Amino acid sequence: MLGIKEENISIHKIYELLYEAYGPQNWWPADSVEEMMVGAVLVQNTAWTNVEKSLEALESFSPSYIRNVEHEELIRCIRTSGFYMQKARTLKNLMSWFQKYNDDILIARTKDERIIRSELLELKGIGYETADCMMVYALEKPYFIIDAYTRRIFERLNIPLHYNYLKAQAYIQDNLEVDVQIFNEFHALLVKHGKKHCMKKPRCISCPLGKYCYYYQSQEESIAFI
Ligand code: SF4
Incomplete structure (x- = not known):
């Protein structure tokens, strides 16, 4: 893993990798x-x-x-x-x-x-x-949801989002196809990933985004220099 840091991952690629790893989430978890x-x-x-x-x-x-x-x-x-x-x-x-x-x-x-x-x-x-x-x-309209999981995961992938909600949202919507089905699935996948791997103290081993993750690779590099 060391020495093969990739270019910043595209936002669509994050979506693809998470979808590949976790599959459809069928959100929101509700019957109505x-x-x-x-x-x-x-x-x-x-x-x-x-x-x-x-x-x-x-x-x-x-x-x-x-x-x-x-x-x-x-x-x-x-x-x-x-x-x-x-x-x-x-x-x-x-x-x-x-x-x-x-x-x-x-x-x-x-x-x-x-x-x-x-x-x-x-x-x-x-x-x-x-x-x-x-x-x-509920309304099936395309608005990318910014939450704490999204901010943390994107930051670790070297895509820090603006602290202002609307600016962060506009950035993602400018760099991803505006599609309610993708936004629906992507948010659910980010929550899943934030709970399964990318917690405050992350479990990076076998993370589907590890190859593109600056946080993970910088941790590995700093350990290598000890
Ligand atoms: S490699 Fe670690 S820090 Fe990076 S996205 Fe995966 S779990 Fe999060």
């Missing part, structure tokens, strides 16, 4: 669009295992149920996801917003995507990452 949207709010600043407990505790994901359920009951159900006061408010706001589309994702999908995205971003508790998860996995 409503469950997907609830999950996207609950997963903010917490692990998915905590969200799963909240999803199990909820009696229904239907928009009318979320809108009408007692605030205290909603909080009780989603407590495991943390920040439950704020998340309960966000869920109610989200489902009130959805009502203007008759709680029908097919109607929402026909609306201008920029309008939909800005409506989501106006809701308290929904930032770019959460909004773009909904844009991709």
